[in-house]
Ligand SMILES: Cc1cc2nc3c(=O)[nH]c(=O)nc-3n(C[C@H](O)[C@H](O)[C@H](O)COP(=O)(O)OP(=O)(O)OC[C@H]3O[C@@H](n4cnc5c(N)ncnc54)[C@H](O)[C@@H]3O)c2cc1C
């Protein structure tokens with residue numbers, strides 16, 4: 238009990254410290270605007286220099302916003318965002334919309350989050366970076382070369398199998414079609430097998446069983462407990478939630494192959510399960526291979542990229558290259574959007590400092606409170622959970638919103654829920 242109280246107090250102390258930090262950053266920003274207001278442009282020949290941001294999800298989109306809105310008006314730098322997706326993919330709601338037919342809400346229009354940046358400060362390139370060298374990035378389709386003065390790597394993680402963890406499509410129309418296929422396949426199955434008992438697998442299995450109680454839903458997980466990256470109390474609560482719904486959970490087992498033969502799949506122990514549709518929720522891995530040519534030593538075997546506390550890449554020769562979000566090796570057990578955004582803010586600030594003649598001395602230190610998770614256990618229940626690795630705090634809630642309050646996600650990114658100009662052109 239005492240330990241739980243200590244956890245709450247330390248969380249509150251952290252919130253106050255963050256408020257102080259944000260106020261200080263805002264003062265720094267105002268001071269910079271005043272300091273540079275009277276100075277003429279710093280350009281050699283009026284040419285813009287690029288701050289290239291690779292990936293515009295939680296980390297990169299936020300870093301781009303901080304940079305674009307904090308550079309002084311006469312700065313010779315502009316932000317070039319390279320991102321293949323036409324829309325922001327709202328990962329949190331993907332398992333839900335694999336079951337519930339509201340898939341359009343998972344695609345948030347890009348742009349409004351950067352409102353407030355001066356005209357011409359931001360350029361979008363909807364492409365994928367294929368490789369990077371000392372002073373340029375190279376694009377995959379057009380083979381264009383884009384030079385950079387600063388580089389921000391925010392390429393996150395990918396899931397080889399796509400849904401439910403990531404959407405393997407670049408346009409909204411294609412992405413929605415993939416979600417609809419998944420909904421249709423789940424609806425059509427009598428024996429659904431979900432492989433992988435992390436958050437995505439647990440949520441999807443629970444939703445499917447509650448929406449279609451007559452179906453057999455089995456969750457297969459290779460570890461001793463579901464949600465193995467989290468504490469034992471959450472693991473037990475998640476398992477209980479699954480059992481209450483009637484999901485059968487098989488632990489310490491793997492599927493021998495993903496293929497369904499005569500309506501069955503075989504597990505590694507030889508055991509067979511009836512299955513007419515399998516959802517693979519395993520295998521997210523960091524997207525860093527395009528960095529192998531530039532900084533091979535900085536890439537860990539897991540695929541994350543080593544960084545210094547300032548989030549500059551761990552390579553003294555590359556002080557102008559920064560890394561943030563799921564692709565950065567910052568020592569977090571369960572990567573999450575909140576810490577990705579805070580890393581994006583640290584990188585943004587450091588880039589602005591360096592681009593205005595200062596030193597990039599802002600550092601990032603992980604805070605356990607950022608790892609707070611809300612795990613849904615069926616369509617109307619959830620568990621919120623946070624832990625410092627020793628003590629766990631968690632509570633259950635009733636959920637009224639079938640779309641998991643998607644509107645909040647849209648508003649947070651400056652978009653009007655669920656208004657999208659693009660919808661017309663894609664019909
Ligand atoms: C199902 C699910 C639910 C989740 N729920 C929560 C939650 O409730 N709360 C929470 O805090 N976190 C949650 N997370 C975790 C959260 O989604 C991630 O931590 C977050 O998405 C990481 O953001 P990121 O910006 O680092 O990278 P990502 O979101 O992985 O995005 C990377 C971006 O980079 C782009 N990119 C990749 N390669 C290239 C390239 N070569 N060139 C150009 N662009 C590239 C991609 O297109 C993508 O837009 C959830 C994750 C999943 C899968």
Ligand SMILES: *[C@@H]1O[C@H](CO)[C@@H](O)[C@H](O)[C@H]1NC(C)=O
Pocket residue numbers: 397398432492494495496517518519520
């Ligand atoms: C799930 O996907 C991963 C990554 O692609 C793959 O290695 C694994 O074999 C797949 N498992 C099943 C059961 O399909």
